[in-house]
Amino acid sequence: MSNENKKALVVDAEVLVYNPESIKTLRKGGNILYIPWAVLLELEQLRGKPESRLEADEAATRIEEIRNQQDGTLRVFQNPSFANLDGLNRKLAKHHVIATAKDLQADMQKNKGKRGGKIDFESVEIVSREPIVRILAGELKIVAKDYLSDQVPVREYRTKEIRVPATWIYRESFPYREEFEKIEQNEGVICVSDCNPTGVFCKSFAAIRKGDSFKIISKEIEAAGIRPYSLNGNGPNWYQYIALEQLLDPEIELVFLQGGAGSGKTLLALASAVEQKNHYGRIVITRPMVHLEDEDNMGFLPGNVEEKMDPWLRPITQNLNLLKMAKKKGGEDQAASASRSFPISGGKKIVKKKRGVRGKAGVNMKDGAEGADKYDKIDFIPLDYIRGTTFHRTLLIIDEAQNLTPHQVKTIVTRAGERTKIILTGDLGQIDRRKMLNERSNGLAYGIATMNGPPAVGVTTFKDTVRSHLASLAEERM
Structure with missing residues (x-):
């Protein structure tokens, strides 16, 4: 040669x-x-x-x-x-x-x-x-x-707005029109209409594209007692409506939720998992264990696998606690900032380990969130144990997916078995593995860029954060 x-x-x-x-x-x-x-x-x-x-x-x-x-x-x-x-x-x-x-x-x-x-x-x-x-x-x-093969262009995924007649709010669906800008399958849109008597156009409802039409998302949509939540009376959080519709649609097998801290992505993913437990049979949750200075300190921590994982799982268990509280509050409008309505008590775990359940990190959800009495466990599994395993009849949640490489995301998604749904949540602005990953080379960005479009895939990018004024201000400016 x-x-x-x-x-x-x-x-x-x-x-x-x-x-x-x-x-x-x-x-x-x-x-x-x-x-x-x-x-x-x-x-x-x-x-x-x-x-x-x-x-x-x-x-x-x-x-x-x-x-x-x-x-x-x-x-x-x-x-x-x-x-x-x-x-x-x-x-x-x-x-x-x-x-x-x-x-x-x-x-x-x-x-x-x-x-x-x-x-x-x-x-x-x-x-x-x-x-x-x-x-x-x-x-x-x-x-x-740099190694560029898996890097994707940095782009802002925004939720599009389309103008529709106000009377369409009473429909279940409406046809796709050529004058709408390009909208992918399962992509959510905010529908703007002249619903105001003054003639001013306002945001009326949300819908997602299904084939050649749009399905209007019910304003009563909820999962495990959790409904879309707005902050300070600023109107409905349409991004959460769209996310819940994608999460609860059994035809959508892969969902990406991307948004800043406080957007509600993790809580909504967990609520949808609880709601659909009987359909999938098993819930598996994992997240990357990102270490300080990229050092492996897990082996030096005391206890078994579950106890070693506890620091990384704390955000998950806190959200599970909020689901339990949502049930006790009678299903009021709770979502992304449930912590605002339900303060978390000093790390005390409401969700407890149950003896005798399968896996090393079982969580007993009995008397927990809405519908939790119908099943007995959620599996918390280290990421190393997830990859290489084929899951059947499983709803798999991967939190903090922006800290995975494209290869890791591909390895996980390509092992999905029958009746399995995978949800990846993350924030492209909060990448912790900066030695290896950036906004263009992380697994969440790669997954969204390469998988968005087919009927089996849904993507939601959150804009609103349902947090205190100070937290929202810091997210925007810092």
Whole structure:
């Protein structure tokens, strides 16, 4: 094969863990993938971290399989020279990436034009997820790029408004019209009509597209005693109406809820799960256990798996407590800011563990939320246990999905079995794994961008936060 346009690509561990499939992607077109020895050692260390162990294992397996093929497209590079690389640290794998690329550059220049030379590439590039590595490489005249294959454009998903006659509010549905801007299947819209006697158009109701028509969302919609909630009398929270309709529609198998803190996405997801427990048979809840400084502290915490997970599950258990309180309040208008109406008492758990239920992290919902007396458990399962498992007749909630990689989201969604619904909630403005993820490269953004449109998928982006004035102000300005 000709060397023309073939590249030597030096990769860091962050790329391999971000998406193990990068090992295949980067070698397309005859490119040669170079993995420094120090990067392999770092990959071994990443196998001990909670959010990367499965990806590190998969990357190592792929590397071994390709090496066994002996086709020369993947090479391990040992002992790069650090000569004339003042300031770089031999103890850092990321600096070995730069030194390796510099060595390959020197070899390429040395053998350029020689007949029978051993160099079988035309250029050298670094592929790294770390901006500092790319900056340092650029200063050394080495081309360095981010891994872009799974990144999606940053775009603002807004809920569209359409004008309709006021009399349509009494219908159950209305036809799709060409004059409406493009609206995807299951996409929610806010319907504006001249319902005001003064002739001023106002927001009258919400609807979602179903085929060639729109289904009007009932203003009485609720789940487990939870109804859409407005703050300070500012009118209905139409985003919550749309979200509840998508969550309760059995034809929608995958739902993305994206919004800021206090928008109600997690509580609505939980309420819909409680409401539909008999249909799906089982509720499974998980969320990434994002650690301070990306260190695995879970193993040092006392107790069993459930007790170790408690700090990460506290937002979930608090919302389950609110569902119980909603029932006691008789189903008043409760939703996103139930904490505003129902203060949470100092961490005291109302939801208690039940002995003898299946799984390591069962929660007894008896005498809990609306309809909870019809079933006995919700499973809290670590993310590592979720991936690789096929779920049947299950409603699976993945909270804080913005802290997952696209590869992790794909791994979970592609394992959905029969009669299974997956709900991913998150806030694209609150990404905690900044070393690896950003607004374009996280799993929630990737999932929304790639999956939005088919009849089995629904997406809601919340605009309103149902919080105190101060909390809303901080969310907007800080």
